[in-house]
Every structure is written in structure tokens, then in C-alpha cells.
Amino acid sequence: SQKIEQNSEALNIQEGKTATLTCNYTNYSPAYLQWYRQDPGRGPVFLLLIRENEKEKRKERLKVTFDTTLKQSLFHITASQPADSATYLCASSGDSWGKLQFGAGTQVVVTP
């Protein structure tokens, strides 16, 4: 069956450093991957989408890569700030019309 997995262990990082999160998928080839941010008690917020024919996507201090050989996406937060502390969700779809499968999320804690 299709699986999408993220590291369940929280990532603790010092302010100013780069946080790197991993998302792995198995048994399918998604057309694209998405990353969302979720704060406690709130709904997820869309951050970035990367398609299977794109190697890298950037938005401000965020960078996403998509390696179809490794079946993996990496999500980077550069120059991290305490305000970046949240849970980050990876989501993928093999369909074209938007049905997503979500990973369980990785919590990021940025300390001053």
C-alpha cells in the first residue's frame, strides 16, 4: 500500500541554524509533494508544492527538494527563528485532481 513517512522525533534547533526535515514515500510515484505548517490548535497552512519534474523549489527562507530516485523530499528552513516553531506536514498525491495523503508530521522547536 502507499505510504508516506516523516520523522516522528521532534527536531530541536538553535536560532539561525538550518532545519532539515525528511519525507519518504513508498509503493507509488506521486505527481507532486506538498509541505504544510501546522500550529497547535489550528488547521494546516500550505507552504510549498514541488512537482516530480522539479528538483528544487524555494520560497523566502524555505527550500524543498524532490528526489524521485530516493523517493524522498527534503524541507529546509534556513536562518531559523523561534517563530518557525511548529509541526510541518508532508503530503503527496499520485492523482492529478488533488487527493492528498499526509505524513504524521515533524515538530520543529527553534530555541533562541
Added chain:
Amino acid sequence: NAGVTQTPKFRVLKTGQSMTLLCAQDMNHEYMYWYRQDPGMGLRLIHYSVGEGTTAKGEVPDGYNVSRLKKQNFLLGLESAAPSQTSVYFCASGGEGAQYFGPGTRLTVT
């Protein structure tokens, strides 16, 4: 632009009671979704709709029903609530790209 709104924000039900969760979006999106989120399990798709008058089952549809009578609204019904349906429910709308989520409904079934 309110985006995606959900009603109610919190609800406590007794086993066997019924209720309807309402989702509304003002972004003219064709697609709408209902998810549940449980600790350690991530978001799981319950039902979805690809347009007004259409609905389809997601990953965990048992015990839930949905209706999409108007494009902007997507209703999730629990006919006979069970403790296993205690969860946080999120509605989302979107298309082939990003999905936009509501603030969630925290439901407890005792």
C-alpha cells in the same frame, strides 16, 4: 475573504447521538474535503467532493456521511456517534494544488 470556516468549534456528544459539522468556503473551489486528525496518525481523509452534488469515500469513511448541495458548503454527518470518533475534524477546499484548511472542530464522544 473568510477562507474556510467550520461550525461548531467544539462539541461533546454522548454515544449514539447524531450531529452535523458544517464547512463553508468563499474561494469558489470545486474540491472540498473532510479529514480527521488523531495524535501520531496525521490527517486521514474521510470523504471528499469534486464538485457540487458529488461525493466520494476517502480512507476512513465508515460511520460518516456527507453532502454537497451547494458549491460553497460541505456537510459531515455522524448518525450514531461512537467514542472512536473522538478527534479533531478539519475541512479543506482546493483544487489540483494547495488545499486550504479550516480552523477545525474538536469533537469528544463520551
